[in-house]
Structures are given as C-alpha cells and as structure tokens.
Amino acid sequence: MRPLTKKQRISALAATAALVAAGVTAGTAGAAPSGSADAKANGALPAKLSASQHTSLVKKADTKAAKAADAKALGLGAKEALHVKDVIKNKDGATHTRYERTYDGLPVLGGDLVVHKTADGKVTRTTKATKAKIAVKSTRAAASHKPATAEAKGSKAPRKVIWASDGKPVLAWETVVGGTQKSGAPNQLHVITDANTGKKLFEFQGVKEGTGESQYSGSVELGTSGSDGKFTLVDEGRGKNETTDLKNGQSGDGELFTDEDDKWGTGKPEDAQTAGVDAHYGAATTWDYYKNVHGREGIAGDGKGARSRVHYGDNYVNAFWEDGCFCMTYGDGEGNKKPLTSLDVAAHEMSHGVTSTTANLEYAGESGGLNEATSDIFAAAVEFSANNKEDVADYMVGEKIDINGDGTPLRYMDEPSKDGQSLDYWDTNAGDVDVHYSSGIANHFFFLLSVGSGEREVNGVKYNSPTKNGEKLEGIGIEKAEKIWFKALTEEMTSTTDYKGARAATLKAAEGLYGADSAEVKAVGAAWTGVNVTG
Known part of the structure; x- marks a missing residue:
C-alpha cells in the first residue's frame, strides 16, 4: 500500500493495534525542578473512580435530557444525535464528556467531540474533531455504488456512514475485508468509499501490528483462580483478566491455561506456560498502573478485564490488540524462542485499548x-x-x-x-x-x-x-x-x-x-x- 497522505485519515473505528509495522517480521527518571504548587495539580488530576462509579457517571451523562441539553448548547442540527462514549471526572469535580455523533441515525466518522464542564455543570468549552457542519443532501445511496461484501472470512457487509474526518462531510460506505495478511496477522482492511460516486476516500488496516517463572521479568506473583488440582490464569482481582493458549492457531479464544499446583512456567520458552506467565503478569501490571497512577480501573474504566492470547501462529514476530475481542495476542517470535510477551509490549498493546476508548486517535x-x-x-x-x-x-x-x-x-x-x-x-x-x-x-x-x-x-x-x-x-x-x-x-x-x-x-x-x-x-x-x- 502506498504511504498515506495527511488528508487520508479514518475515524476511530480501528479494531486492533500492534507493535510493529506490518512489513516488519520482527520509578523516577530525569529529576527536575517543579516550579509549581502540587496543590493545584491535585484538583485537575483524574478522580480515582471504581468501576461502578464510572458506570454511574456515564449513565448519568447518557440520559436523554443530558444529551439534549448538550446538543442544544452546541447548536447541533435536528438530525444530529450525541452518544456518550466516556466521561472523565477530575478531583475538583470538573467533567469531560466524550461524545460520538450520528446523523439521521448513521455513524459520523470524525464527528467526535468532548464537552468540558465545571463541577456545577457549567459548560466551559468544547473540543471537536471537526469544525465542519454535519449535513448531507440525502442519506439514500445508489445501489450501483454499494461495494460487494468480500468473501474472505471475517469480512463485514458495507454499512452507510457519514465521512467527516476530512473536509466537507459526505455520505459513504465503510466495508471491512477479512482474511489474513501476508505477515500472518488477521486482516481487517477498512475501506471508505463515496456513496454517490463509488470513489475510494480512504482505507486503513484495522490490525495495527505492534507465582510464576517468566522469561523476561523473573519470578512474579500472578492473580489466579481455582483450587488444588485445577488452577487457571484468571485474575479475579483485576476484572477477570485471563490468559489463553492458541497452540499456534490463528483464531478463536484459545484454551485457558490450567495448572495443578499454581506454580506456573519455568522461565524457558520451551514450556508453553512461560509465555502465559509473562502475558498474564504484563496485563496485571498494566492494570495496576492505570488504576494506581491515573485512577482508571480497567482498560475501558469499567472494571472489566481483557484476554491475553499467546502462541499465535508459527514464528509470528509481532503482537497486536483487537477491540473486537478486547484482547491482546502474542506471537512466539523468530524460531518460536522469543515470545513478544515482555512487559513493555504488553503495556503497549493494552494502551491501544485505552486510546480506543478515549481519544480514539485515527490510525493514519x-x-x-x-x-x-x-x-x-x-x-x-x-x-x-x-x-x-x-x-x-x-x-x-x-x-x-x-x-x-x-x-x-x-x-x-x-x-x-x-x-x-x-x-x-x-x-x-x-x-x-x-x-x-x-x-x-x-x-x-x-x-x-x-x-x-x-x-x-x-x-x-x-x-x-x-x-x-x-x-x-x-x-x-x-x-x-x-x-x-x-x-x-x-x-x-x-x-x-x-x-x-x-x-x-x-x-x-x-x-x-x-x-x-x-x-x-x-x-x-x-x-x-x-x-x-x-x-
């Protein structure tokens, strides 16, 4: 695929994220003077919310009355509707409500916005992905320009959308082509075409390639479940994060790791459990980081865990995050000796999930x-x-x-x-x-x-x-x-x-x-x- 131009962006529908480009087969730092009062920082930092508190905050913002009030304040048209994606609350009570938009019932790609409010609910400002007015002459599309559904496994039928990510909004089709990429990773090619002319507006790859004995982090404590004779890598204390074994397969949830004595892995790649230990530890450590440092319980802030799948494919030199399954997937590296399950790789992949549930930065x-x-x-x-x-x-x-x-x-x-x-x-x-x-x-x-x-x-x-x-x-x-x-x-x-x-x-x-x-x-x-x- 040719390099993308600056105009070629897609809205935040990217399903997955990985560590390296598809073409690749492969405490304290820096002390410095602060010069500021930490007292001010405390109020503007994210409030530490439990999963239920976050859910309650989202539900409150997602009421018909609340959305109607914000839509009116924003001057949205009669055919536009707001849908709450997330709410961030600061310690001082200020809130930042992230909305996605629809127009006449169709998703608006590039129509997301954030409404900032004081603790007493006063709107102070709004941050928008596009300043363009969302409107099209008609949402009826000519059948002659509707793309065909690809035959590859995992393909999705075209859906009508409003393309507003660049320039004047237009009626468009979004098609997802499945199958497998040359690298061995799943294929989720999103193609956006003009519904009135059939011209391709943009395309992007949805798969963005990118106590146990671990291979990379030494002896680590693991959150597990079960009892004598049948323990599993399911972390009850962290939203039921779980780790499964794909056994070199390339689809499905994988088989949940089990162990008789709750002592996992050997630290060597020859033991299939070892990669599971690293992945499970990475998921737990990343969960703890977002909760303890940023007050976010879980990737989506809803307290729900994610799945880690190890031993993907054969000699697969990559790792990726998928929104669809809310999971991380890891290959075993060259010669199946260097699984991509190190701590920073796990944190990298899970952080794609945090991005997708917040700013949802277009992956182009x-x-x-x-x-x-x-x-x-x-x-x-x-x-x-x-x-x-x-x-x-x-x-x-x-x-x-x-x-x-x-x-x-x-x-x-x-x-x-x-x-x-x-x-x-x-x-x-x-x-x-x-x-x-x-x-x-x-x-x-x-x-x-x-x-x-x-x-x-x-x-x-x-x-x-x-x-x-x-x-x-x-x-x-x-x-x-x-x-x-x-x-x-x-x-x-x-x-x-x-x-x-x-x-x-x-x-x-x-x-x-x-x-x-x-x-x-x-x-x-x-x-x-x-x-x-x-x-």
Missing part, C-alpha cells in the same frame, strides 16, 4: 503516529511504575524480545532515528510516514519532557538526546510527564488530533495541572519546540 497520518506513541509512552511509564529488577525500566521499546536478532531494541525514545526509520523531528511530510515511525516525534518529545536533552543516565542506561534547535532542556520527571500526557489524551485530544493539536492539548493539560505560568507548562512548550512542533 499524524494522529496515527500519536496513537502509536501513546502506547510507547505508557509502555515506558508502566516499566518505571513496576520497578522490576529483572526488566529494568528504560526509554526503549522491545529491548527484551530481540526482534531485530542482534540484541537491539525495536524503538528508541531518546533519539528515535537510531532505529534507521523513525523520525526525530516533525516536518511537513510527517503525515505521510508509517505511523510506527512518525510516532518517533512524540516519543522524542516525551523523553525530552521527562529526562531532558544531552548526555543523561537513567537506571544505568546512557542516553544522548538531541534537539532540533540545539537548546539544552531539563526534564520534569516521568511522574509529571505521564500525568500530562494522560490528561491530554483523555480530556483534550480527539480522533483527528495532529502534532500541532497535541502540542496544544498537552499545554492545556499542563496548565490545568500546574498553572499557566508553571515550569511544567514552559517545559512542555520547550520539549515540543525541541522536536520542531511549534505553536
């Missing part, structure tokens, strides 16, 4: 790069939070899985271009680059914000991060940087956010957390300028 163009970077950013954050002595936290991605076969990591956050393909800095062609490589811009920003530029050493790893403008930057620490990114993702970003929009979103988030004149806001601006994203 600059927003696609931000989607991938978000998963890398939280993968690093989970590592630092876990503080695992066997998998020491760093600002690299996939350093344990040896995906390149020479011991080098998959990606570097301090200087992304060291992998030979990722971008260090933004330029006008960033939207035309594969999202796994344009993500380097945001990864680099996050490193500069957390650690700073120039020669640094964190946890025994040496870095030397450059800036586009040659300025020397001091970091504010990952604990603050991760909170700024999470607040920007969940409250400020929409499906169409690009790099300029990400700068604005993170500045707004830092201002809300630390104050308009804070050192943190200045650091955010300087870090973006350092990667050539200016205001």
Whole structure:
C-alpha cells in the first residue's frame, strides 16, 4: 500500500493495534525542578473512580435530557444525535464528556467531540474533531455504488456512514475485508468509499501490528483462580483478566491455561506456560498502573478485564490488540524462542485499548503516529511504575524480545532515528510516514519532557538526546510527564488530533495541572519546540 497522505485519515473505528509495522517480521527518571504548587495539580488530576462509579457517571451523562441539553448548547442540527462514549471526572469535580455523533441515525466518522464542564455543570468549552457542519443532501445511496461484501472470512457487509474526518462531510460506505495478511496477522482492511460516486476516500488496516517463572521479568506473583488440582490464569482481582493458549492457531479464544499446583512456567520458552506467565503478569501490571497512577480501573474504566492470547501462529514476530475481542495476542517470535510477551509490549498493546476508548486517535497520518506513541509512552511509564529488577525500566521499546536478532531494541525514545526509520523531528511530510515511525516525534518529545536533552543516565542506561534547535532542556520527571500526557489524551485530544493539536492539548493539560505560568507548562512548550512542533 502506498504511504498515506495527511488528508487520508479514518475515524476511530480501528479494531486492533500492534507493535510493529506490518512489513516488519520482527520509578523516577530525569529529576527536575517543579516550579509549581502540587496543590493545584491535585484538583485537575483524574478522580480515582471504581468501576461502578464510572458506570454511574456515564449513565448519568447518557440520559436523554443530558444529551439534549448538550446538543442544544452546541447548536447541533435536528438530525444530529450525541452518544456518550466516556466521561472523565477530575478531583475538583470538573467533567469531560466524550461524545460520538450520528446523523439521521448513521455513524459520523470524525464527528467526535468532548464537552468540558465545571463541577456545577457549567459548560466551559468544547473540543471537536471537526469544525465542519454535519449535513448531507440525502442519506439514500445508489445501489450501483454499494461495494460487494468480500468473501474472505471475517469480512463485514458495507454499512452507510457519514465521512467527516476530512473536509466537507459526505455520505459513504465503510466495508471491512477479512482474511489474513501476508505477515500472518488477521486482516481487517477498512475501506471508505463515496456513496454517490463509488470513489475510494480512504482505507486503513484495522490490525495495527505492534507465582510464576517468566522469561523476561523473573519470578512474579500472578492473580489466579481455582483450587488444588485445577488452577487457571484468571485474575479475579483485576476484572477477570485471563490468559489463553492458541497452540499456534490463528483464531478463536484459545484454551485457558490450567495448572495443578499454581506454580506456573519455568522461565524457558520451551514450556508453553512461560509465555502465559509473562502475558498474564504484563496485563496485571498494566492494570495496576492505570488504576494506581491515573485512577482508571480497567482498560475501558469499567472494571472489566481483557484476554491475553499467546502462541499465535508459527514464528509470528509481532503482537497486536483487537477491540473486537478486547484482547491482546502474542506471537512466539523468530524460531518460536522469543515470545513478544515482555512487559513493555504488553503495556503497549493494552494502551491501544485505552486510546480506543478515549481519544480514539485515527490510525493514519499524524494522529496515527500519536496513537502509536501513546502506547510507547505508557509502555515506558508502566516499566518505571513496576520497578522490576529483572526488566529494568528504560526509554526503549522491545529491548527484551530481540526482534531485530542482534540484541537491539525495536524503538528508541531518546533519539528515535537510531532505529534507521523513525523520525526525530516533525516536518511537513510527517503525515505521510508509517505511523510506527512518525510516532518517533512524540516519543522524542516525551523523553525530552521527562529526562531532558544531552548526555543523561537513567537506571544505568546512557542516553544522548538531541534537539532540533540545539537548546539544552531539563526534564520534569516521568511522574509529571505521564500525568500530562494522560490528561491530554483523555480530556483534550480527539480522533483527528495532529502534532500541532497535541502540542496544544498537552499545554492545556499542563496548565490545568500546574498553572499557566508553571515550569511544567514552559517545559512542555520547550520539549515540543525541541522536536520542531511549534505553536
């Protein structure tokens, strides 16, 4: 497929997310002065909500009266309707309600928006994915331009939508083509065509490739269920996260791992349980991170667990997240000796799920790069939070899985271009680059914000991060940087956010957390300028 242009974006219907491009077969950091009052930060941070509290908040916002009031305040047309996707509540009581839109009953791709309110319910502002008025002459489509349903397994019949992700909204068809990609991953090719002319508007790949003895994290505690003679990898304390064995298959839920004495794996890839241990540990650690650091219980904030499927295919060198099954899937790597089940890979994949249930960044163009970077950013954050002595936290991605076969990591956050393909800095062609490589811009920003530029050493790893403008930057620490990114993702970003929009979103988030004149806001601006994203 040819590289996508900046105009070629799809709304947030991407079903899955993976670690690397389809063509590839393969605690504290950066101490810095705060310069701000933490008291202000406490009020703007996400409130720690239980699953039932989050569900109650969503239900309250999703009432007919509440949606009608917001629709009226927004000046929406008679044929437009709002549908609550998520609600973020801050400690000070402010809420941020994320809506998806329909027009005459049809999904509006690129019509998502966020309504920001004070604790007493007053609307302060609205963030929209598109500023265009949602309207089409007719929602009746000529049969002659309706695409045929592909015969491949997993294909979906065309559905009518309003395409508003770019330019003037038009009536369109969305078709999903199933089957299997050349890499061995499932195929979920979404194709958007103009309902009136049959012209292809856009296409994107929905599968975004990307106590036990673990292979990568040493001896770890696992949440299991059952009793003597039949224990299972089902984590009752974390929404019933479960881990299953595909036994080299490429479909289905997999077979639930069981064990007689609740002692799992050997730490060696020859033992099928070992990959299950790493995946189960990764899911639990990621769950704990989002709950303890951001007050989010579960990937969707609803307290429900996810499934991890290991031993996918044969010699499959990738891992991916699927919204459809709400699950992570891991291949066993080259020679079936290096399963892609390391902690940062697990966190990367599960974080795609967090993105899909919040900002839902379009998986193409600059927003696609931000989607991938978000998963890398939280993968690093989970590592630092876990503080695992066997998998020491760093600002690299996939350093344990040896995906390149020479011991080098998959990606570097301090200087992304060291992998030979990722971008260090933004330029006008960033939207035309594969999202796994344009993500380097945001990864680099996050490193500069957390650690700073120039020669640094964190946890025994040496870095030397450059800036586009040659300025020397001091970091504010990952604990603050991760909170700024999470607040920007969940409250400020929409499906169409690009790099300029990400700068604005993170500045707004830092201002809300630390104050308009804070050192943190200045650091955010300087870090973006350092990667050539200016205001």
